[in-house]
Amino acid sequence: xxxxxxxxxxxxxxxxxxxAYTLFLLLVSLSMFRMEENGSKAMLSLLNIVLIVxxxxxxxxxxxxxxxxxxxxxxxxxxxxxRTRILLSEYAGVCVSLLSSFWIGVGVPxxxxxxxxxxxxxxxxxxxxxxxxxxxxxxxxxxxRDKARGIGFALLLWFYFALIYDGLVLLTLFAFSDYPMExxxxxxxxxxxxxxxxxxxxxxxxxxxxxxxxxxxxxxxFGSGSGVLFTAGIMALWGIVPLWLALRSFKRxxx
Amino acid sequence: MIxxxxxxxxxxxxxxxENISARFTAGQVIALIGPNGSxxxxxxxxxxxxxxxxxxxxxxxDHLVTGNxxxxxxxxxxxxxxxxxxNMKVGQLFEMMKKIRGIESVDxxxxxxxxxxxxxxxxxxxxxxxxxxxxxxxxxxxxxxPILILDEPTAGLDPLxxxxxxxxxxxxxxxxxxxxxxxxxxxxxxxxxxxxMYLQExxxxxxxxxxxxxxxxxxIKLSKAIAKLMRGxxxxxxxxxxxxxxxxxxxxxx
Numbered sequence: 001x002x003x004x005x006x007x008x009x010x011x012x013x014x015x016x017x018x019x020a021y022t023l024f025l026l027l028v029s030l031s032m033f034r035m036e037e038n039g040s041k042a043m044l045s046l047l048n049i050v051l052i053v054x055x056x057x058x059x060x061x062x063x064x065x066x067x068x069x070x071x072x073x074x075x076x077x078x079x080x081x082x083r084t085r086i087l088l089s090e091y092a093g094v095c096v097s098l099l100s101s102f103w104i105g106v107g108v109p110x111x112x113x114x115x116x117x118x119x120x121x122x123x124x125x126x127x128x129x130x131x132x133x134x135x136x137x138x139x140x141x142x143x144x145r146d147k148a149r150g151i152g153f154a155l156l157l158w159f160y161f162a163l164i165y166d167g168l169v170l171l172t173l174f175a176f177s178d179y180p181m182e183x184x185x186x187x188x189x190x191x192x193x194x195x196x197x198x199x200x201x202x203x204x205x206x207x208x209x210x211x212x213x214x215x216x217x218x219x220x221x222f223g224s225g226s227g228v229l230f231t232a233g234i235m236a237l238w239g240i241v242p243l244w245l246a247l248r249s250f251k252r253x254x255x
Numbered sequence: 256m257i258x259x260x261x262x263x264x265x266x267x268x269x270x271x272x273e274n275i276s277a278r279f280t281a282g283q284v285i286a287l288i289g290p291n292g293s294x295x296x297x298x299x300x301x302x303x304x305x306x307x308x309x310x311x312x313x314x315x316x317d318h319l320v321t322g323n324x325x326x327x328x329x330x331x332x333x334x335x336x337x338x339x340x341x342n343m344k345v346g347q348l349f350e351m352m353k354k355i356r357g358i359e360s361v362d363x364x365x366x367x368x369x370x371x372x373x374x375x376x377x378x379x380x381x382x383x384x385x386x387x388x389x390x391x392x393x394x395x396x397x398x399x400x401p402i403l404i405l406d407e408p409t410a411g412l413d414p415l416x417x418x419x420x421x422x423x424x425x426x427x428x429x430x431x432x433x434x435x436x437x438x439x440x441x442x443x444x445x446x447x448x449x450x451x452m453y454l455q456e457x458x459x460x461x462x463x464x465x466x467x468x469x470x471x472x473x474x475i476k477l478s479k480a481i482a483k484l485m486r487g488x489x490x491x492x493x494x495x496x497x498x499x500x501x502x503x504x505x506x507x508x509x
Contacts (some may be wrong), residue, residue, distance in 0.1 A: 003351075003354045003355065004351075004355070007340070007343065007347065007351045008340070010342070010343070010347070011340035011341065011342045011343050012342075014342040015341075015342065068341075069340065070338075071334075071336070071337070071338030071339070072338065072339060072340050074305065074334065075334065075337070075338075075339070076355075077303065077304065077305050078303050078305070078327060078330070078332040078334070079327055079352070079355050079356070080324050080325050080326070080327040080328040080355075080356070081324055081327075081355060082323075082324045083324075252307065254266070254300075254305070254306040254307060255300065255305040255306065
């Protein structure tokens with residue numbers, strides 16, 4: 001499998017979009033750290049960028065890459081290679097290139113300027129979000145034959161996870177504000193990887209005091225060892241399940 | 256070498272393949288012909304396992320195509336339109352193919368005759384359509400496979416390269432290989448084929464060897480023989496007329 005990924009990776013790393021993405025992240029992170037006096041404020045701004053931009057770029061880049069390599073996938077299918085191997089190689093190639101962009105663009109500045117627990121939480125979240133949204137994008141791309149529909153669907157998913165979901169959560173909390181909702185909000189956060197990442201980092205930042213009782217409960221939960229395991233586990237599920245579904249429909253697909 | 260048994264395939268509501276059965280053996284050169292949308296490419300893709308038939312089975316050298324993908328090592332495939340990763344260099348593509356198959360290239364005849372080694376350092380995206388076609392052809396023949404599947408091999412090639420490719424196909428035919436070709440240029444096929452397989456609207460109209468076809472119709476030229484055979488059937492005659500006009504234009508260019 002590595003044989004194939006190497007070439008996919010090699011192709012993507014020369015892609016101008018990936019280079020631009022890396023430079024963009026690098027520029028943003030460096031300017032945040034250089035301009036903000038307060039380190040944790042810089043981190044907060046960076047966090048917002050990571051949570052919005054990373055999923056968007058992962059989704060759009062992955063879907064476009066998939067459609068562009070459609071003929072290449074066809075060529076691979078005419079070789080003695082199994083479909084599972086072909087899709088996983090593509091996935092590994094895309095994922096590794098997006099991750100290396102993130103690690104160069106955000107990882108290096110964070111390690112230079114803020115190598116603390118919050119910094120590493122940010123890197124963990126960024127890495128997970130890249131893996132998760134690459135998976136989700138593969139599912140969207142494999143499922144729809146039409147390029148425009150696939151990219152549209154990926155964008156819709158981004159809108160849902162980054163914007164609409166929070167609104168829905170607020171609405172639910174508001175509607176049921178008379179009831180104890182703490183445990184329930186914990187569950188809600190697990191249903192959106194972006195939220196999960198945000199909460200995980202926020203709690204590392206010691207601003208949970210601002211969030212009242214729910215914040216205290218979160219702090220109690222996410223601060224503990226089981227909370228870290230919970231976050232990692234849910235993120236892993238978000239990465240594996242969409243990829244597995246994509247693989248299943250890719251195996252049955254007519255090219 | 257290839258056994259196709261009662262294969263059906265439907266895309267949405269369109270029946271693309273309907274009860275196709277055929278048996279191809281080594282040494283045959285089969286020309287797969289028919290109007291656009293008659294299911295030629297779908298049939299080829301089914302043999303390669305890219306399209307899964309709804310019903311029926313296809314076996315290549317007794318391996319079911321829906322099972323283990325290893326049977327594809329016996330097949331060299333040249334697609335209708337070859338597209339490759341934009342940033343990959345030509346040399347890397349060949350290197351990758353060798354790694355995938357786990358063997359060194361065996362037959363570099365086309366590689367040298369198309370002078371592909373000279374463009375090893377060029378990225379794939381800078382190549383013209385015809386040059387890509389040459390790369391696809393060289394790849395199909397590279398590992399000296401016992402089965403060759405060529406989808407419109409001469410489309411987009413200049414006359415000289417087209418001639419080189421035809422010579423190569425004749426050479427391979429003598430090595431007792433099974434070759435499957437689709438093409439709309441009947442005069443190209445004439446020198447190559449031993450059998451004609453005619454598909455229309457997903458149905459197999461006939462599969463005959465060239466001599467029988469010539470005897471039955473009393474025509475020597477392939478295009479005329481097929482035209483005569485198909486004239487009776489109304490649906491196909493329009494296509495044949497069109498094809499005929501093109502061929503005649505080629506014979507007497509103004």
